[in-house]
Ligand code: SF4
């Protein structure tokens with residue numbers, strides 16, 4: 001039986017909830033490569049509830065440090081609005097400081113992984129994700145216009161650097177297929193422990209809605225399906241109604257049936273919690289969001305006047321999509337480029353722009 005911890009917390013006393021999470025779900029961390037992955041959707045202030053709160057990230061870093069020497073990395077790949085701006089996004093969310101010097105731009109190096117050819121034959125995953133011995137995922141308690149909730153499973157969508165995320169959105173085409181795609185990305189590397197920031201959550205049309213909801217909880221589990229099922233019940237939605245739960249169970253990742261989940265703490269549905277439409281209409285039926293996503297999926301890197309022709313981007317492109325031209329500028333082959341934007345992240349002159 002999978003277990004899910006629900007514990008009262010504020011951002012001031014969150015460390016005790018984190019300690020309790022490690023007590024219930026202990027992990028051997030000393031000497032290990034430990035990746036701490038918050039949800040860093042885009043630049044936002046901590047009280048906007050868009051990204052995982054810095055207080056949780058700091059508490060988890062402190063807790064991992066206290067368990068002996070480990071190679072800690074704190075990192076994520078931001079979404080649509082912040083492609084190629086990893087450091088800036090961490091700064092502006094307060095997570096750079098919370099990471100206590102362990103921040104790493106995980107968008108600069110990736111590993112090619114075979115993927116579900118229904119969507120794309122391969123994807124590039126941040127190397128820090130695939131190299132980690134232990135991944136601690138720190139989702140935010142939020143709604144999502146396509147998947148209805150964005151919890152433990154959806155937080156893994158950020159293991160993909162750059163605009164692959166937008167390309168896959170496009171390749172999915174429908175909310176139902178996007179649910180399946182999210183589970184396929186999650187399975188590329190299932191995290192080992194999940195600690196959810198549900199102190200300040202989000203309702204309405206997330207994942208960047210202005211409708212903030214005080215919940216006052218931290219949740220934790222070592223099974224994402226059970227944890228997301230508890231989040232869904234707190235939000236007042238039957239997990240059986242959401243396709244990503246059915247796919248995750250079918251793929252053997254866990255069960256969402258409440259009878260199979262032991263809840264440590266009080267599971268109470270949040271009164272009057274506002275959900276987005278369950279069919280994904282909040283995003284699919286919104287032409288401006290669709291247009292924006294389509295534009296982001298078409299972005300390509302282009303060198304500017306600041307380029308010194310150092311060749312770093314050409315050497316580091318994971319798929320060999322860049323070549324130095326006669327004009328001493330790198331040029332991209334649009335067919336080969338997987339829009340990971342590693343080149344933009346690593347350029348020492350910040351000379352690459354997304355066009
Ligand atoms: S890494 Fe930057 S400076 Fe170096 S060649 Fe590429 S664009 Fe130019």
Ligand code: SF4
Pocket residue numbers: 301316317318319320321322332336337338339340341342343344
């Ligand atoms: S040129 Fe290479 S490194 Fe740059 S975005 Fe395309 S695939 Fe990524």
